[in-house]
Amino acid sequence: MAFVFLIPLVMTLVALYFFTKFRDELRYLSGSIAGICFAVSVSLAPWEALLLFLIPALVITGKGIQKGDYKFHLQSIQKENERKNKKKRKKRR
Template identity: 40%
Template sequence: MPLFFLIPLCTALITAYLFKKGTDEIAYLAAMFTAISLILTLVLAPWQIQLGLLIIVFLITNKLLQKNESKQ
């Protein structure tokens, strides 16, 4: 399994750290770069990881929908 998707993920984590520490306009640029890097990571990730994330999203969404229906 190629691990090329870890490069933008590490870059995103570093820029997220810079965003957290920065207060200037560079922080907004770092946040934008973080979002782009995370999207690139998801595109480059192997299908097994993408499938696992998709299942997690479906489970969380299903729980949130049931929680909202019980409140009504």
């Protein structure tokens, strides 16, 4: 397996470190460099490494979707309860 993809990946980590330390324009520049290096790293990575990137991404995304669904469901229940309360108030008048 070729490990050439590790060079831009390490550059990505270094750029992200600088992203947390810098302010203003240098921060945006280091973030841009990190994004470009990560894209190059992913394009050079063999399928085994991409699979290792993909599994945690799917797990994290799945948990995020479940939490988002729960929040959406909770909001719809709250809106429904508000409508019922408004109807009850109108009937009382």
